[in-house]
Amino acid sequence: MEHSPAAAEKVFGERLELAERYVRHLATSGVERGLIGPRETDRLWDRHVLNCAVVAELVPDGANVVDVGSGAGLPGIPLALARPDLRIVLVEPLARRVDWLQEILDDLGxxxxxxxxxxxxxAIKRRWEGADVVTARAVAPLARLAGWSLPLLRDGGRLLAVKGASAAEEIERDAAEVHRLGGGAPSIERCGDGIVDPLSTVISVERETRPTGRSRKKRST
Ligand SMILES: C[S@@+](CC[C@H](N)C(=O)[O-])C[C@H]1O[C@@H](n2cnc3c(N)ncnc32)[C@H](O)[C@@H]1O
Structure with a gap:
């Protein structure tokens, strides 16, 4: 496992030790329990932890965040370590991943x-709707992700989907469906200048304001 790069101190500040501890968990029990691939251990900082933490640049102060399909806690845990002001819930369907996540959060405090x-x-919608931000990385294609995430957001809230080289293509393919689902025009944001190279690519979609009852056309009687 690599040492923490200099950029990690910039991102995590006094929580650097906790970030290092998280990376150790990923490299050991995370690999043993199948949450992260064994070939990833040499690039945990750049490709996973820092790449996710820099999404913080797009998240407003004090936001309520739902991290959908969190897996090994990505991007939710690096985001929490970089931004203690956020309230974050990690949503994950697989029991063994949920167990690992809870153990790691307990250990990190x-x-x-x-x-x-x-x-x-x-049940998830009822409990967590009204979020300011939904994050997701490597969970589903954009349109499907929008279908799951937009109902969890308040009007004006944002889906931030960490994507790779496919971002522009996904937007081209799925923008009309995202609009039908109640999302605004997707945009591509790049984060992590001076921290990660290449920059992290994020598709951002705002949940559009739904019409209120009053503005709907009256039914004729
Ligand atoms: C490829 S992993 C990515 C995990 C993590 N986000 C990352 O970037 O390393 C996809 C994760 O999404 C979860 N997932 C799949 N379908 C989901 C759904 N409908 N709602 C929430 N999570 C889901 C899977 O269980 C899995 O942990």
């Missing part, structure tokens, strides 16, 4: 909530 379930389930 982080008070994030772990919720077992699928983002599209009614």
């Amino acid at each position: 982080l008070s994030l909530t772990v919720e077992r379930g699928r983002a599209e389930e009614n």
